[in-house]
Amino acid sequence: MAGSDTRERILQTSLALFNAQGLAAVSTHRLAAELEISPGNLHYHFKTKRLIVERLFRRFEDRLSLLNDSASSVQAIDDLWLALHLRFEAIDAYRFVYRDMAYLCGEYPTLAQRAQALTARNLLAAQALCESLVATGVIQATAEDARMLALQIVFTTTCWLSFERLVPGRDALKEADAGMAAFYTLTLVSPYVSSESRAYLHYLRGKYLG
Amino acid sequence: MAGSDTRERILQTSLALFNAQGLAAVSTHRLAAELEISPGNLHYHFKTKRLIVERLFRRFEDRLSLLNDSASSVQAIDDLWLALHLRFEAIDAYRFVYRDMAYLCGEYPTLAQRAQALTARNLLAAQALCESLVATGVIQATAEDARMLALQIVFTTTCWLSFERLVPGRDALKEADAGMAAFYTLTLVSPYVSSESRAYLHYLRGKYLG
DNA sequence: GTCTATATGCGGATAGAC
């Protein structure tokens, strides 16, 4: 069959450990121990740690690309909220990527380029999204405003979950709150939202600022 | 005299190497080689790598705290621009701290707590700054808007320089552009700026969007 | 203060038996 069961278990466990303990802290030995297989067996499935990381990175790219593809179908505030929510969930599922980005780029320069390319695609998708919101009258903004807003959205979705762990009062071990992150991102959009579309914003404000 | 010359050279060179190559990539051997001293001599001055990192982190804290102390004296857009500029310069001078934060927290849990405490102080300073801007009429915002704006400013100053390296077209090796970063941060404030204070914003827009 | 030499452990990766 397509890929053995062990191979998939390795990828799942790697992802969980990278997310929980950091890319640098998870050695191939620890990984094998967690999987209850031998280091030799691990090497049979993935000749290098790099290959594991690259495979996970590709899955992350694929998942984000899927979300990017539907960017221009966002045509209302609640569409936007859902899109942001799904995006933060995806980033949280692979949170080691953005969180350990500097280390990752240093160790695997190939991935540094891929990360830049991914950011470029995210920017294009966010611009399409903002243009769609302007076209449907959900927000009112000049072309330049829309471009800056797209940049803000990409910046925020990329970095927010990493930043959140620095804010006191949030438990670093607890899973990230995608809803909270999405709400925060919406506040960036809020100054541009036309009066007819503010209802959903107020609903969310009540929900997350209680 | 207070601290030998070698000790200070170690700190300066460490900072430069950490910034340039990443905390994880700079071993004590590389550091000693760069300094043209022996690993044994390095160990004489700093028993562990951790002590070097902690000392640099403290300097970073001190430099930001100085800037935080003057937050409530910001009373015009050009004050704000200067304050942001100085802040980005400080963060850029110690850019390894925020860029390698995840690795740093994993290796030195003590510093994870200090980083949270630092973020808390930054948030308080940013809130004071926003309140000052509201009080002087430079911006118009509800108390809740001001709190969110403060959060946005801290988030941006903390993460922007790391994010910037992901945006294609910027050379990762080139030093960061504190002016560009400050301009970006100002766009967050711009929706709330009262009409009398927009002149400086337009001047900066012309300068950085040329 | 500075050196040479070295201890000790861990990390990635491999060889070869089963």
Add this chain to the structure above:
DNA sequence: GTCTATCCGCATATAGAC
């Protein structure tokens, strides 16, 4: 596919001479 055993190199840290 999975194991045991092992190699090699690097990293932190140390000992002890000068």
